[in-house]
Amino acid sequence: MAVIAATISVAAQADDIISRFTIRDAGQFAVDTAMGGTVARNSVISTSTPGGIGEERDHLTSVAVGGNIGLGSGFEARLSVPYLRNRYDVDVNTPVPGNFSNKIEQWGDALVSLKYRVFRSGNGSDEMLINGSVLHHSGTSGFIAIELDYLHSFNDDLSFAVAPRYTKRQGLAPNEVGLGAYMMSKLTPQIRVVPFLYLTRIRSYGFAFADVPNIGDISNVNFSPSSVLEIGLEMRYSPVNSWNLTPRLVAFHQTPIDSSSSNVSGWGTKNGLSASLTLQKEF
Numbered sequence: 001m002a003v004i005a006a007t008i009s010v011a012a013q014a015d016d017i018i019s020r021f022t023i024r025d026a027g028q029f030a031v032d033t034a035m036g037g038t039v040a041r042n043s044v045i046s047t048s049t050p051g052g053i054g055e056e057r058d059h060l061t062s063v064a065v066g067g068n069i070g071l072g073s074g075f076e077a078r079l080s081v082p083y084l085r086n087r088y089d090v091d092v093n094t095p096v097p098g099n100f101s102n103k104i105e106q107w108g109d110a111l112v113s114l115k116y117r118v119f120r121s122g123n124g125s126d127e128m129l130i131n132g133s134v135l136h137h138s139g140t141s142g143f144i145a146i147e148l149d150y151l152h153s154f155n156d157d158l159s160f161a162v163a164p165r166y167t168k169r170q171g172l173a174p175n176e177v178g179l180g181a182y183m184m185s186k187l188t189p190q191i192r193v194v195p196f197l198y199l200t201r202i203r204s205y206g207f208a209f210a211d212v213p214n215i216g217d218i219s220n221v222n223f224s225p226s227s228v229l230e231i232g233l234e235m236r237y238s239p240v241n242s243w244n245l246t247p248r249l250v251a252f253h254q255t256p257i258d259s260s261s262s263n264v265s266g267w268g269t270k271n272g273l274s275a276s277l278t279l280q281k282e283f
Contacts, residue, residue, distance in 0.1 A: 015066060015078060016246040016278050017182055017194045017234050021151055021161055023117045023129065026072030032280035037061045040272030042254070054092035056267070061085045062108075074117035082108040109142070111135045127151045142170035157186040174205035174223070190238050198230040202257075223266070224258040244280040249273070 015032065024030070038060040066080030087103040112134050119128040129149040136142045147165040154160070160183055167176040180198040187193060204225045232250035239245070254270040 015068065015080065016236065016244070016248070016280065017196065018184060018192060018236055018246075019068060019280070020131070021127075021129065021149060021182075021184075023074060023076050023115060024068060024070030026070050028283065029067060029069040030280055030282040031067045032065070032278055034064045034066070034276055034278040035062070036064075036274065036276030038272060038274040040252075040270055042270035043268030054090060056088060056090045058088045058272070059086070066111075076115045078113040078115075079110060081110045084108045109135050125153045136170075143173075144168045159184045172205065175203045177201050177203075192236045194234040194236070196230075196232050196234070198232070200228040200230075202226045202228065221259060224256075226255050226257045228252055228254045242282040244278075244282070246278040246280070248276045248278070250275070 015034075019030070019032075038058070040058040042056050043054070062082045062084050064080050064082035066078060068076060068078045070076050083106075085103070085105045087101065090100045092099070113131060115129055115131045117127060117129055120126070127150070129151070131147040131149060133143075133145040133147075145165060145167040147163050149161055149163045151159060151161045161181070163180040163182070165176075165178040165180070167178070169175055178198060178200040180196060182194055182196040184192060184194050202225060205223055230250050230252045232248060234246060234248040236244050236246045250273070252270075252272055252274065256269055257267045259266040
């Protein structure tokens with residue numbers, strides 16, 4: 001049985017970072033398309049056999065279309081829809097050598113977000129935003145996320161943001177808490193760079209099923225908490241007015257997940273890379 005743990009934070013998959021921390025005036029809007037890919041590798045570990053018993057490899061590619069619109073009074077809304085292609089391969093060495101592959105290719109569910117500027121200082125150097133996102137799905141990929149963003153501008157060319165987030169997931173998937181830190185710097189009138197760190201804590205979780213033939217009792221299975229550290233860099237290039245091209249590169253590391261059942265495998269350390277390219281047109 002495979003239970004796929006979260007690897008990339010919701011924040012890292014959202015619209016580009018500068019757009020996330022911007023509130024548009026009423027009637028202003030932007031449309032974008034993003035292409036991305038993630039590769040990851042981790043070991044499969046057994047609670048009954050010391051050491052690893054196999055390896056799992058994940059490959060995810062996506063193309064998403066989205067748009068933002070200013071609603072006025074400090075509100076902005078966003079809608080995005082992805083097309084996903086996900087493949088993962090599992091090789092097991094013991095007790096019986098074998099391999100398993102699965103590929104899913106489909107349109108994903110729409111992600112709806114609403115931002116609100118709670119506070120802005122008189123000189124505009126300090127802002128606080130609240131950002132809520134909803135994705136409904138019949139399985140375990142749906143979630144409700146709430147993020148609080150604090151931004152401080154040192155000058156017109158340098159600003160800093162910190163963003164705590166809580167994510168409530170559907171079904172058997174574990175809930176998450178996260179914290180991101182972002183430094184936004186303008187190198188030239190056309191180029192801005194955003195190095196960032198993001199730490200996610202995945203809560204412990206479990207499920208209860210009846211006996212499964214050829215597997216045994218997997219009732220009341222619990223999985224240990226896990227943490228994900230992401231280190232990334234984003235660069236926005238604006239060659240002409242109202243057009244933005246934003247590449248992003250993220251490296252991530254996830255700690256092991258242990259299983260309480262000898263009939264259900266856990267996961268070793270997971271490492272991976274994620275890259276994306278976003279093209280945006282502002283109106």
